[in-house]
Amino acid sequence: MAETRTIKVEALARVEGEGSLSVKIKDGKVKELHFGIFEPPRFFEAFLRGRDFREVPDITARICGICPIAYLMGASQAMEDALGITVTRPIRDLRRLIYCGEWIESHALHVYMLHAPDFLGLADALELAKVDRGLVEKALRLKKIGNDILETIGGRAIHPVGLRVGGFYKAPSRKAIRALEDDLKWAVETSLATVKVVGGFDFPDVVQDYNFMALRHPDEYAIHEGRLVTSAGLDIAVSQFLDHVDEEHVPWSNALHGVAKDGSHHHVGPLARYNLNHDKLSDTARAAAAAAGLGPVVRNPFQSIVVRAVELVQVCEDALKLVQGYVEPDRPYVDAPIRAGEGHGCTEAPRGICYHRYKIDKDGAVLDARIVPPTAQNQKVIELDLAKVVEQNLAKDDEAIKWRCEQAIRNYDPCISCATHFLKLDLDRG
Amino acid sequence: MVQTETLGRVIDEHPFFQGIDAGLRELLVGCAKNERFEVGEFLFRNGGKADKFFLVRAGTVAVEVDVPGKPPIIIETVGEGEVLGWSWIVAPHIASFDARAMTLTRALSFDAKCLLKKMAADPALGYEVLRRFVPVMAHRLQASRMQMLDLYGPDGEDRPAKKVKIEVVKAVKGSKGKNRKADALLAAPEKPLKATRKADKEKASKKQKKAG
Amino acid sequence: MPGAETAVATAVILQRDALDGLIEALKAKGYRVVGPRVADDAVIYDDLDGADDLPRGWGDEQKGGHYRLRKRPDGALFGYTTAPQGWKRFLYPPKQKLFAARRTASGFAVDPPAPEPQPLAIIGARACELAAMRVQKRVFGDKDYPDPGYQKRLADAFVVAVECTEAGDTCFCASMGTGPAVEAGFDIKMVELVDKSRHVFVAEAGSAKGTKLLKELGGDKAKDADREAATTRVAKAAKSMGRAMDTATAKRLKELPEHPRWEQVAARCLTCGNCTMVCPTCFCTTVEDVTDLKGDNAERWRKWDSCFTVDFSYIHGGSIRTETAARYRQWITHKLSTWHDQFGSSGCVGCGRCITWCPVGIDITEEVAAIHQAEKPAAKGRK
Amino acid sequence: MTSMPKDPMLPVPFRIERVQRELSDTFTMEMVAKDGGTFSFKAGQFNMLYVFGVGEVPISISGDPADRSKVVHTTRAVGAVTKALDALKAGDEIGVRGPFGTDWPVEAAYGHDLVFVAGGVGLAPLRPAIYQAMANREKFGRVVVLYGARTPEDILFKKELERWRGRFDMDVGVTVDRATGKWSGNVGVVTKLVARGGFDPLHTTAFVCGPEVMMRYVAAELEKKGVARSSVWVSMERNMKCGCGLCGHCQWGPHFVCKDGPVFRYDRIADMFSIREL
């Protein structure tokens, strides 16, 4: 059967940013497959040069409206690294709390509104609401609880204003934080129910063998700090990230592809975190995962929705604990004299590790900036997944394949606006 | 003689020459004549010689401008007690509007050639006539400026937030990688989503092959 | 209404602790007690839990576009001058619901706003602030259309005035004739006396309510020396005012709409509206109609507005006052000059807030002085 | 009379009885109080009209002050609220606050010639005063209505003007800024009608209503004719949110247009007319 088929998704729906997909199939084999990102480049690394280091968190937040905390915090930590300061415990806790807020918001949005409709054969969450309004209302409430955390600490959910290098501009009052407690108790219960719901979906049989990369922390399920580890056994400090990861510029995408220097493709995000930190999950979260049929290692990218739900349990619980134990820090931020230096920061955005590196001069002006967002790193593995999905579904019609491909891309909760900022500034040196 | 007396009285009674010196009035009488215009009749025409002016005694005259393809637009109406026409004072003495009787109109007309000659000869008369014409002209000017203001025109709240100013933006030269397809969705408004940009796509893949 | 009755001028000496009793007593009577406390780098007026919330040992430093909290060594509770915003916030809140309307079968029904909550007990009102209350009482007291909300809130309020014993750099109440001594409009007035040996208040009642409460609090009759000490301190404050207003020229501003000074001040003025917002007498409001998505429920809200906004003077298609000069002129001319025509007094009470809280330090007294200077030779020339 | 609620900011529900289109963008509404009460006002006063969910707008009353059974408004749809008003029909409800403001001093003009000068939709606020004057016709010398509109198609209350013109005891002059040959009336600005006179300047009271610029020129023309400034009255317009002197928006020099106006005696405000952006 010498048949050529072309499958195109001109504009991907229910993802953040603008992406496309093009697949050429010849003789039952994928001949060419492009997961394209046509989001135009915005040149962040370029215009960061010359800005004051204190402005960087707010500017980089604008890379992504869905995970601004990943940028605010990654940039702040990198600057703190450059200045040689460490935040106090209460500030660290408050940071983890606000990051939990972003995770709750982002995961609730993705699980229910962006991803679940695929498993149910629906176009969107609004159709889902027609089938099960209660479920969508719960999802929205869950999402709102995440946003409430962001607003209480940061002022607003998208591009919060309360965070700065060294901590926060103003610490929220104990009263304001404690007001979140009841909602979070509900959120823990609801996220447990979520694991059950999504655990019951049908998953295509796709098992991939990836090199997973995630943060790992000795005392907790790593979100905002830790060392970088991979399933291949790498265990490095954040500052060594660029020694191991490189970028490639391909013609069909405005985003550079992150690839490991040894040529292997690494996978970041919920599956990576789960597989590398299963032992750090809370007992409740781990039990929920087991009950939903997940082992300690999950290699089916379609099951990422379940893993996200498990992570929801984790962060709702974490947030609840942090809320209950909150004490107002004496000072909301740590100050330090400005000095020249280089700093690195890396946190787990809901969709995977997000890396920052900055060089600043003695006046605190940025000399050089480098940001590696998660979606850029996943581009290659997304294409590998797609190739497999297409080949498994060749018998189906174009529309069905298309939808299945979209679903496979959504497994990664791709954050495309972020991905296009992955620009290599100094190729001559690189 | 009777006619002269009558004309003299008419001039006296008309507000325009109210209170004029009897001697000067006599000079005016010599250039004046009574005229009558039926409805629709023109007192003068745009582009025609401005060899007269009129004191309207009764009726209404429309000062209008002819608009090709549309009915003529009336700029002003001149009625009883008003004066019509001043192009006779100003070179090249050509009328710039049409004057049409809207109703049966009776007017006193003054022969410009006759009057100008007398005015030149008798500066007192010249001054007196111009002195009376200037305020009328000023008043007309003010009135037409007010008309231009379009005082009762619509001035609603519905204005766009910002005026469109198309800025010249240069595309980066040599850019060939047309890997942006957002607009492909919009290429054809009737098919917002399905329209594709095949050509671009093919170019892009060719490019890739070359690069690879 | 405070001060409606004649003051029973028997001054008593209250110890520092008596303030706890005062606040407790007011709370027990059902008042919402508001007064000064330190928050957000300033002494602000806010709900008080007790006398411990008072800004003990805090003073302030104010000048054009500048305010700083300053620690003071004497532990005075009322050692600051004025808060960033006056009592207008409480007596005429920035956002007030005017009504709610709902769609009905036949059309719609209008529901008036909920009745007033607790009455207010105001702790620490200054003389200029009482003057501002009097001014607003007239503004909202039109014979045909008074504002019932304002009138009720003021009438129900219990006012504890505290006379100033120090004047701030931006204060000019003495020149406006509105302070620093408190003469009317209070239930209790106090002068704080604090030195090494004692921390007391010389208190007087200004109404029956005040007399009753003072009696409950106990306290010895003040000695002549105490009363004298209080008077002296307030008089000293009057003499140490940082600013003065040329009231004669101020009153004449409406005659000078084409003065070149308007353009000069417009070069500095940001039209941000801060002066109008912090002014204790500025009363302008706008209304906002809000609806739910379905359009079945609507509400109208009244919100503080400012004559510095473009929308303020909007009439179909455009605004009357597009130029900054025209807007500044409107504000200051109204405040100082045409207010007399409208309400029989100046609209300015000399609190100095518009000077301190102007982000670029524009000074109302300086503007009037400049116009006064510019007008002087002209006036002579005419004679 | 419908009793004004204690809070002047609360609208009273009225029901629209009749809507009549006057011009393409102008319409007249008659409404009655939902509680069946009467409504009394003085010529020249205005109401704040509330369209449910949209907002409120000050509109002059254009009906007969002698008729207390209903309230009549003639409105031109230019903004969001007036456009929403335009969309209402008989049977719909509307909120009314008022009447507010000063009136045309019709009685004070007894014994004088009474001259009404209107421009555009400015005829509507004058109409109650014209009704009142004609109900007391014997108290005046000449009654003159001078009206300027944009085009013949924009003449408000056309039939009524024709009816008035037909009366022997009333002089009506109408002029338009622009016309075509179909129009047989005057063309030119309304000041020209004033200049033609037809009233005794020394014993004339003039009520002027129209755009501010028009009123400025008309007042000047009346003055030129010899009418005393103190005998000329104009109706002003400014941004209004409350209608009763509480919101501050309509300030004009020392005046609140809503309560010291809208009707002002010209000599009291003539100086302010020439101050820009006041």
Next chain:
Amino acid sequence: MAERKKPKLAVWKFSSCDGCQLTLLDCEDELLAITEEVRISYFLEATRKVEKGPYDVSLVEGSITTPHDIKAIREVRKMSRTLVTIGACATAGGIQALRNFRNVKEFIRCVYAHPEYIDTLTTSTAVSDHVSVDFELRGCPINKHQLLEVLNATLNGRKPNIPRHSECIECKQNGIVCRMVATGQVCMGPVTQAGCGTLCPGKDRGCYGCFGPMETPNTPSFAKWMKELGTSDLDVQRKFRSFNANAEAFRKESESHG
């Protein structure tokens, strides 16, 4: 008061971070109610379902940065009865408009391995620089209450209550103590449009101007004052060059500093 027809809503994206359209999804309490009142016909971030135009209301996010964007926005305009731009990118060019102050051609050449793949304009501009816009909603990101207000007002035929005055007025209404006067830190509030809900001053920090210039910003006077507070020329320039750098008033002021 007749039952109204459900208007069709479309949400478009140009160069942006998605935050403003996410704001619509962040209306958790109202989202389902919105879908009962409007028909979401095109909203890629939320649904793969697509309905043909014309649309009654189009919300446009993002700035114009590529030649294709220019064509696309014209098509969106043609298909939309009411076009509302949302956010600093769409109303002023966004943070990516910082490129407008640089030589982008050189810049791309040194940045990209394959500059020929990159198709971009030298500028990032507001939507209203290219097509007429019915309403501009400011903010980086927009405020969700303001978004709902614009939708509510549009649905109910009233004027949206979106003030164009300074942030200071909102601050004072909310009882926030002025950061600049009380602490000396620079706050862009006096030249910035209100609408965020006094976020930064409420968090003890000066406003950074993410709602763009207010209606009549006196930036020269304000810049002079900033310098009196000890701000360097470079920092004055940085303050004006952020999320609304290409908004006329901010752009002009920034060009006279640094």
